[in-house]
Amino acid sequence: MKRQIPLILCFLFGVIMLLTQFSPHSLSQGVYEEVLNWARIITPFALVFSTITLLQTHITRIRRQTEHWQYSFLVFAGIAIMVVVGIPFGPQNPVFEWLFNNVQLPMDATMFSLLAFFIASAAYRAFRARNTEASLLLITAVIVMLGNVPVGDLIWNKLISLTPWADALADGSSGAKQWILDNPNLSARRGIILGVSLGVISQSIRIILGIERSYLGGGD
């Protein structure tokens, strides 16, 4: 029974929510909105529970004095400051905004800016021309990179003028880049999207019919 009730609910709500997508009637849309509201109501409770687990994790770290346990005090300090400033005075108060704009945003931006270096290191590994596929990838990447910089067309036209295909490739590197993005790249992306869409349909049917029930805990 513990397993059957969730499966029945999943089937009922799955079918109902599917049908609401094809029915504009106010009753149907009302049911859709109501179910979404229920889902939203769960989130705050789960957030409180999650905050408790976060605190428990760091209390355990301090108690056991695991490596770098001192940093756990920073977690408590961060939570305490934001709660003390945010809850009584609201998120619009100047101190809260100052903390958000001058502490959280710069730290987020720092992490995001690391991406540039990671892209460089990943690109270095990916573009090493070790075999035919990697060589093709390298050539394509060079064309796309040339197409993205203003000086690219100038370099491209100089290089192409030395080859017999100067007329055929007269659109410059930006034209070649656009062709790559609009044709082979877009085709591959659409292929992936079609596969993903069918995968989602298949998975949804398995869940609605109770064939896949691992989300309930356990596979059987």
Add this chain to the structure above:
Amino acid sequence: MAYNKTILCIVACSIFFLCSTYTFSQEPETIPPSNVTVVDTPNDDGSSITVTWDAAPEDSGIVGYQIFRNTDGGEFEEVGGQLDANETKYKDTEITKGKEHAYIVRALTETEVSVDSLQTGAVKASGQWFHTGKIQLFIAMIIFCGAILGSIYLSRNNQEVFVRRIPGLEAVDEAIGRATEMGRSILYVLGLGGVSGPATIASMTILGQVARRTADYETPLRVPCNDPIVLNVVREMVKASYLDEGRPDAYSEEDIFFLTDSQFAYAAGVDGMMLREKPAAIFLQGTFYAESLILAETGNSIGAIQIAGTDSEHQLPFLITACDYTLIGEELYAASAYLSKEPMQLGSLRGQDWGKVLIFLTIVFGVFLELIGVNWITTFLQRVG
């Protein structure tokens, strides 16, 4: 005599001039809006009525329109303000449900002369139960669902289903075995998706299978979560997997924890775990955004075996570059069936393939028809979109 002729000529010219001036200075007659129709807006919830009329000629001098509505035969009142002269349609969304409404369209001119159309018949709006504009989508859904359900039904009779080898899933055991031999933990990252995201659900399914093996091998499994609801579901799933394997004592609730719901703070936290704990195997399965490469490159730098999987096609190149194995798009959704080997789940994969065959044939047939100048398939698919 000549004097009389001159007088006569002047009088005639004056009469002609006066007539001409009158003719040219006369304003064009303003024509009232014609062919005004009013209908219950199709495919809505009964909250609007649409009024349409014919476009006025360019030289009509009309500078705008006003719409007047009455309810159940009462007084007419203006609705919607002044409309542009090029408008020929007005959707009234402020009607009273269950009551009849009639309309008049008033044409406004530069000289502030206005002319009204005839009053339309009264219309009552009602909600539709089926959106006829989505009929193509509905048919497509029935066909694909039918193919998948048919395949699942056939697989119940133990029809053998061939599934091609997926290296990323074959490597799951290898990754867990490596972590066990090295005496290090396994880090499982579910991405930034919520519990309603299909990729997150698929990822949780793989996690359930991974947890069964880590329960057998007694390998520590660490799962930092980004979403509070995902955290609770994952805890239950992993706990049940350990129970199913008869190892409830090996389950550690502390290893599945909430990190943060902020994107880059989450990336920083997971990166920190990677660098401090140096897990031997890292699973990056689910929905990822810009943080995908930050996580994958850090995992690569510590020499962990990395198995990634996502349906975010923009992040796939990053994961393919930085990880040892990557489940591309639909492979993520096939993972549950592939790992569990359940006949009914495998049957659904065959249904997916039938769907792909159907799409492929439609594309080929559509291209052929376009080449011979017939475009009804293209039109049909555009309407689905």
